[in-house]
Amino acid sequence: xxxxxxxxxxxxxxxxxxxxxxxxxxxxxxxxxxxxxxxxxxxxxxxxxxxxxxxxxxxxxxxxxxxxxxxxxxxxxxxxxxxxxxxxxxxxxxxxxxxxxxxxxxxxxxxxxxxxxxxxxxxxxxxxxxxxxxxxxxxxxxxxxxxxxxxxxxxxxxxxxxxxxxxxxxxxxxxxxxxxxxxxxxxxxxxxxxxxxxxxxxxxxxxxxxxxxxxxxxxxxxxxxxxxxxxxxxxxxxxxxxxxxxxxxxxxxxxxxxxxxxxxxxxxxxxxxxxxxxxxxx
Numbered sequence: 318x319x320x321x322x323x324x325x326x327x328x329x330x331x332x333x334x335x336x337x338x339x340x341x342x343x344x345x346x347x348x349x350x351x352x353x354x355x356x357x358x359x360x361x362x363x364x365x366x367x368x369x370x371x372x373x374x375x376x377x378x379x380x381x382x383x384x385x386x387x388x389x390x391x392x393x394x395x396x397x398x399x400x401x402x403x404x405x406x407x408x409x410x411x412x413x414x415x416x417x418x419x420x421x422x423x424x425x426x427x428x429x430x431x432x433x434x435x436x437x438x439x440x441x442x443x444x445x446x447x448x449x450x451x452x453x454x455x456x457x458x459x460x461x462x463x464x465x466x467x468x469x470x471x472x473x474x475x476x477x478x479x480x481x482x483x484x485x486x487x488x489x490x491x492x493x494x495x496x497x498x499x500x501x502x503x504x505x506x507x508x509x510x511x512x513x514x515x516x517x518x519x520x521x522x523x524x525x526x527x528x529x530x531x532x533x534x535x536x537x538x539x540x541x542x543x544x545x546x547x548x549x550x551x552x553x554x555x556x557x558x559x560x561x562x563x564x565x566x567x568x569x570x571x572x573x574x575x576x577x578x579x580x581x582x583x584x585x586x587x588x589x590x591x592x593x594x595x596x597x598x599x
Contacts (some may be wrong), residue, residue, distance in 0.1 A: 319367050320398055323407050326361035327555065328354055334373045336599030337390045339516045341422075342572070343596060345519060346513040346550065351375075351492040353598060354511075356485040360411070361388070364404045372400050376408035377598055379480035379496065383583075384412035386419040387464075387597035405432070416479070416580035420596040426575050437582035440574045440593055444518050444549040448567035451537040453500075454530045457507060459538050462490055463495035465506075470499070473506045477525055477590045478599060479583030480525070485598060494540055500531045507531050512539040518547035529562045532591045536566060550592040557589040 320339035326334070331350045338345045357377040364372035372395070375388040381523055386408060408418070409432075420440060421429045426451070431434075453459060462470060470490070471483050490497040490511060502507030508526035512519050521539055526532035549571070552559045574596060593599070 321403065322365045322368075323362055323404055324358050324365065325435070326363045330363045330370065330373070331361055333370060334363075334375075334388050334390070337373065337392070338597070339387060341390060344515045344517050345496070345597070346515050347491045348376075348494045348513065349595065349597070352485055352488040355488045356598060362404060362408055362411075364391075364400050365405055365514075366395070366400065371395050372404050374404050374408040375597055378410045378412065378415070379478075379482050379599075381410070382415050384415040384417045385599040386412065386598075387595075387599075389419075389425075389557065401510065416578055416583070418479070418576065418578050418583075418599055419565035420574040420593070420599075421577055422574055423443045426577070429577055433579050434577035435560045435579075435582075436577050438556045439574050440576060440596075441554055441570050442549050442551050442572035442574075443563035443566075443568035444547055444571040445543060445566075445568040446524050447536060447540045448542075448548050449533075449565050449575045451530075451533040451536040453538075454528070456502050457531060457534065458501045459498050459534065460501055462499040462509060462511070465499055467473065469506060470509065473509060475525070476586040477523065478594075480583065482599075489594070496539060498535055498538055500535060508535050510535040510539060510547065511594075512542065515549070516548040519543055520549045520551075522551060523590075523594040524550055525586075526591050527589060529558050529591075532559065532562055533566065551596065552592055553587070553590055555587055556590060558588070
C-alpha cells in the first residue's frame with residue numbers, strides 16, 4: 318500500500334502550494350509566501366504519498382482563539398481517495414478550540430457546512446481595468462504605507478479582522494512586487510490598500526476605506542502603477558457601497574467564495590471593508 322504522510326511544509330512547499338492554487342484558478346500573489354511563512358511557519362501542512370507531495374492545507378493560528386484555514390487542495394488525479402480528508406482532520410486538530418474562518422469556493426461550501434462551518438458573507442471578485450475617473454477627496458493625502466509607524470497600521474487593520482495579526486501584516490506590506498498606500502486626513506488613517514503582482518490580474522487587498530471616494534482614490538492610484546492592466550478585488554457582499562463602487566469603476570464579477578466560520582461571525586467594521594486581504598489567510 319502507498320504510504321501517506323503528513324508533515325509541516327517547508328518554504329519550498331509553500332511555493333509549490335502557490336503553484337497548485339494557481340492551477341485552481343485562484344490567482345495567488347507572486348510573493349505572498351513571504352508573508353504566509355512568517356505568520357505561522359508550523360501552520361502549513363503537506364500530505365506526501367510515497368514521498369511525493371499530493372495535498373496541502375494551511376491552518377494558521379491568530380492570537381489565542383482565532384484561526385484561518387486555506388490552501389485546501391488535493392492534486393486532481395488523487396481526489397476522492399481519502400488523502401484530502403486526512404489532511405483536513407490533521408489541520409482542524411491544530412486549530413481545535415478556536416473560531417476558524419475560511420473562504421470557501423462554491424463547489425466545496427456544502428462540505429464545509431457538514432464540517433460545522435457557517436456562512437457569514439460572500440466575497441465577489443471584481444476584475445478588470447478601472448475606467449472611471451476619480452479624484453482624491455479634499456484634505457486626504459495618499460502616502461506610502463511603509464513610511465507610517467507600524468503600530469498605527471496594525472491598530473487600523475485590527476478593525477477589520479477578528480484578531481491582531483502583526484506578524485502577517487508587516488511582511489504583507491513590505492514584500493517584493495507590491496505597493497501599499499495609506500489615505501491620511503489630519504494625521505489619521507482613513508484608508509489602507511495593498512496591490513500585489515499576481516499570476517494574472519494584480520490583486521488589491523486589503524482595501525479599507527472610510528468612504529467610497531477614499532476607496533476609489535486608493536484603487537485609482539494603485540492601478541496607475543500598471544496602466545491598462547487588470548486588477549482584481551475580493552469584495553464582501555454585505556458592503557453594498559463597495560459593490561456599487563466596483564461597478565462604477567467598470568469592474569465585473571469573475572469569481573466567488575463564502576467567508577465561513579465555525580463559531581459566531583466576528584464583529585468587525587463592515588462599512589469600511591471594501592476588499593478582503595487574502596483567500597488563504599483571511
